[in-house]
Amino acid sequence: MLPIEQSPFKKVTIIGNANGDWAAAKHGYTIIFNGTVATGNQIINVCNGPYAGSTEDFVVTGEHSQWLTQQLSRVAKELETKLQCWPSSGLVCFALFSQLGIELSLSRMSLLPSLNRGGALTESEHLPCVVHNWLGERRIAIEYHLNAKEKNIEGANSLADWPELLLTEESSSSKSTLEQTKEQNRAQIKPRSSMSCDNLDPFTLFIRLSEQKHKTESGLQNLVLLSQLQLSTWLNDLSQQKLLVIEQLLFNQHPQTTTGFWYLSDNEASAYLDPIRFKLALCQQHLLGYN
Incomplete structure (x- = not known):
């Protein structure tokens, strides 16, 4: 060998x-x-x-x-x-x-x-x-x-x-007509959250969502809210430790035997995960100075 x-x-x-x-x-x-x-x-x-x-x-x-x-x-x-x-x-x-x-x-x-x-x-x-x-x-x-x-x-x-x-904010702009239509439909949903956008720590909100055992209307609305946030909002509260915590909330290594996070196994909720994770990936690049 x-x-x-x-x-x-x-x-x-x-x-x-x-x-x-x-x-x-x-x-x-x-x-x-x-x-x-x-x-x-x-x-x-x-x-x-x-x-x-x-x-x-x-x-x-x-x-x-x-x-x-x-x-x-x-x-x-x-x-x-x-x-x-x-x-x-x-x-x-x-x-x-x-x-x-x-x-x-x-x-x-x-x-x-x-x-x-x-x-x-x-x-x-x-x-x-x-x-x-x-x-x-x-x-x-x-x-x-x-x-x-x-x-x-x-x-x-x-x-x-x-x-x-290397991802850029423009990387997510080349979407199909179907995807654009879906996003327009999502934008019509008005998120209801106990946290205002002015003082929102999106990392804390996502961690709270991960702690929910089941899908709820308020949980889905907050997921919609997170999917619509600008990158600047995420960057305001960014730290490597927060990203390391969030990393563990976006996969299920054993889906055949464990329930995992509700938003990963729900068809409606999963539609909002990609824009959230994309912003998180940009945050990681920002922290590492990868540009």
């Missing part, structure tokens, strides 16, 4: 599962995930063990599979302690290859998949992405990226090409 210092990888392209066309890289290895189907000597498919029906942490198909399986498991366990949750395969791959300091590019992956359940899921069903701590994953990915940027300034060629990692 090759040690990490003797990695067989020199250049890697990581392609996530978000929407959009993709093509394997012409040079180096291309990493794809789970259900993505592709073949080729330089293509490696990484699956979560449970997804592949295995008791192993990861199932890797392609060259250097034994080495990768071992190293991915090692990195995943390191990240799990930082996230208090099992990490996504995409983050694990990024962290591993960042540690190697190789040429790295990523696409179709912003570490912010939608939590909107739509209207078709039953209460017992869950979105696959709900099991990961995405806000925490973005925090770690940005820290890796900033660290690599510092090394790059010093002359090391270790800065990953990952344009989708």
